[in-house]
Amino acid sequence: MISLDPRTRIFIVLIISSAAIIFKDLKALMLLLLLTLLLCKLLSISLSGTVRKLRKLWYFFILLTLIQSFFTHGGDTLLALGGLRILTTAGLEAGISIILRMSIIVYSAMIIASSSSMDIVYGLTAMKLPQEIGFMVLLAIKFLPLIREEFFDSITAVQLSGIDLKKIPLGKKLSLYTYILTPSVIKALNRARYISLSMECRGFRTYPARTFYRRLKMKAADYFTILAALASIIAIFSLN
Amino acid sequence: MSFYKTDSLTFSYNHRNNLFENLSLLIEENEHIGLIGPNGCGKTTLAKLMLGILSPTGGKIFLEGTDIRNLSLSNIGGKVGYVFQNPDKQLFCPTVWEQMTFSYKYGSQSFQENIEDKINYYLELFDLAKNKNASPMALSRGEKQRLALASVLSRDVKFLILDEPTTGLDLLRKKQLEKCLVTLRDEGKGYMIISHEGDFLDKHIDRLLTLSPKGVEVS
Numbered sequence: 001m002i003s004l005d006p007r008t009r010i011f012i013v014l015i016i017s018s019a020a021i022i023f024k025d026l027k028a029l030m031l032l033l034l035l036t037l038l039l040c041k042l043l044s045i046s047l048s049g050t051v052r053k054l055r056k057l058w059y060f061f062i063l064l065t066l067i068q069s070f071f072t073h074g075g076d077t078l079l080a081l082g083g084l085r086i087l088t089t090a091g092l093e094a095g096i097s098i099i100l101r102m103s104i105i106v107y108s109a110m111i112i113a114s115s116s117s118m119d120i121v122y123g124l125t126a127m128k129l130p131q132e133i134g135f136m137v138l139l140a141i142k143f144l145p146l147i148r149e150e151f152f153d154s155i156t157a158v159q160l161s162g163i164d165l166k167k168i169p170l171g172k173k174l175s176l177y178t179y180i181l182t183p184s185v186i187k188a189l190n191r192a193r194y195i196s197l198s199m200e201c202r203g204f205r206t207y208p209a210r211t212f213y214r215r216l217k218m219k220a221a222d223y224f225t226i227l228a229a230l231a232s233i234i235a236i237f238s239l240n
Numbered sequence: 241m242s243f244y245k246t247d248s249l250t251f252s253y254n255h256r257n258n259l260f261e262n263l264s265l266l267i268e269e270n271e272h273i274g275l276i277g278p279n280g281c282g283k284t285t286l287a288k289l290m291l292g293i294l295s296p297t298g299g300k301i302f303l304e305g306t307d308i309r310n311l312s313l314s315n316i317g318g319k320v321g322y323v324f325q326n327p328d329k330q331l332f333c334p335t336v337w338e339q340m341t342f343s344y345k346y347g348s349q350s351f352q353e354n355i356e357d358k359i360n361y362y363l364e365l366f367d368l369a370k371n372k373n374a375s376p377m378a379l380s381r382g383e384k385q386r387l388a389l390a391s392v393l394s395r396d397v398k399f400l401i402l403d404e405p406t407t408g409l410d411l412l413r414k415k416q417l418e419k420c421l422v423t424l425r426d427e428g429k430g431y432m433i434i435s436h437e438g439d440f441l442d443k444h445i446d447r448l449l450t451l452s453p454k455g456v457e458v459s
Contacts, residue, residue: 156293157330159313160322161343162395166312168346176346183332186377 002042006115006123008222012039012229013108019233020104026093029100031236036107039229045110054106061102069095117141126216132205139195143188150184241305243269243399243430244290250298251285259285262299263456265449269398272425273432274441277451283434284325286451287401292316321397325404325434327388331376336368339376340391355394362390365416382408393420400424400431406440418443 004012016036023029040047051058074090112120117138124134158180159165165173244267252258259282267273277283288294290301292308301308303316324330333339340359363369366386371379376387385408392400406414421444424431435441441448450457 153329154332156313157324157332158342158346160291160293160317160330161347161391162314162318162397163343163346164312164314172346179334179342180332182334183377187328190377 002221002225004043004225005216005218005222006119007127007216007218008225009111009115010120010123010127011226013112015229015233016108017105019237020101020108023237024097026097026100028236028239029097029104031239032233033100033104033107035229035232035236036104036111039225040107040110043111043114045107045114047107050107050110057106061099064102065095065099068098122212122214122216125210125212131210135199135204139192143192146191147184147188150187151180154180154184242266242302243271243304245302245305246290246299247302248299249286249289249296249301251282251289251294252297253285255297258297258453260451260453260455264299265456267399267432268430270428270430272421272430272444272446274445274448275432275434275451276436276438276441276448281451281453283451284403287322287403287432287434290401291320291322317397319398321392321395321400323385323388323392323400323402323405325407327381327384330388330391331384334375335373336363336376336379336387337372339387340394342391343395359394362394365420366390366413367416380408382410382413385409386413389417389420393424398429400429401434402431403434404436405433406435406437414440 016032016039019032020029023032037047040050069087069091072091072094073085073088075093076089077085077087078089078092079085079087120141121131121134121138124137125131155165158176163176165176168176244265246263246265249263249265250258250261263286275283275286285294289296290303290308292311292313295309303311303319308316322330331339333342337359338345340363341355344355360369363372366389368383368387368390371383371387376384379387385405389402389405405417409417418440421431425444433441433445447458
């Protein structure tokens with residue numbers, strides 16, 4: 001396993017995800033995915049664990065792939081029902097490119113997500129981003145799972161009050177979810193307010209400049225990884 | 241047939257260290273139980289297992305003879321009322337009145353006039369009638385605790401699990417809670433109270449369970 005500076009991780013994610021959007025060719029996207037997976041392996045990120053953790057997101061990606069496949073027409077017909085072209089080569093290509101792009105973006109995001117949230121703040125501040133913005137990113141990262149937790153706690157409380165979500169009609173179910181979503185967001189915002197208050201009580205933003213206990217230092221492995229990733233992306237681009 | 245039966249119940253959050261092992265318990269429907277134990281010994285976890293919020297690592301829990309894994313949360317919630325340790329977790333409606341009537345609005349029971357009386361009774365009892373139209377978010381911690389209690393008590397459940405119900409209650413409200421517990425006892429309803437307040441428990445329970453990593457001790 002290699003240990004990388006947070007700035008290196010942020011830079012790699014930026015170039016990989018940008019390339020995933022720019023590249024159109026399937027072979028290029030496949031090579032880019034391989035490069036991303038290789039980087040994840042080097043950073044000891046569990047590939048199967050990521051699939052498991054984001055299971056519901058993958059279902060959505062698969063649905064997106066199918067929609068893209070069925071609604072993009074062009075090329076030869078692969079599947080037809082009567083006179084209706086259901087799947088064409090262009091549709092299949094569009095579907096595969098969507099799933100490849102999403103996989104690249106998800107796995108490259110894991111390169112950042114696998115480092116501690118404080119490391120990300122250190123990285124962003126070292127990249128000359130104002131520390132307030134760095135901490136806002138940190139809070140946003142922390143709060144997404146919290147909002148999710150609040151929401152599921154409320155769903156549990158609703159069910160424990162004897163309400164069977166499977167049995168209530170769709171209209172009522174939708175109004176119930178709006179009931180729950182609003183306080184979940186309010187509770188998360190309140191928590192954010194308390195955190196900001198406690199941070200300010202501990203001297204956050206008291207002085208214009210801030211000193212950090214830890215100093216980031218780019219090592220040879222960081223430069224090498226950045227150069228190798230850049231060279232690989234340029235090579236993939238020029239191959240196509 | 242006991243109301244609750246735990247059979248060699250084992251639970252672990254990390255699949256390495258068990259919080260408790262082979263816990264076997266019988267709780268009757270009209271029993272009044274106190275559950276104590278040091279911080280982190282798994283009192284709330286045991287309650288969550290009994291409610292089906294968490295799944296045991298080993299062993300089984302039966303509610304009225306049915307394995308809890310075969311019951312939905314709403315099935316369990318229809319029989320057992322639970323007051324969370326943190327009342328914020330169970331308050332999600334825009335007003336106190338809507339919180340109280342929520343299970344009637346969305347549940348299978350229809351809202352009838354006598355239910356309105358019942359809800360008003362509990363609002364009066366817990367001194368919340370003046371807050372009827374207030375947002376539960378705007379209430380103090382003690383008021384939230386009272387509202388959580390009132391909303392659970394107003395539902396017709398067979399058994400109650402109260403997780404540290406006295407937290408945030410002043411002397412007067414503690415007395416009101418005590419009055420409620422007496423009423424529940426008179427109605428023949430059972431409950432389990434998780435608490436650190438020995439004096440409070442002594443007055444209201446028939447059996448004390450002390451939870452520790454070694455198991456449960458009955459006194």
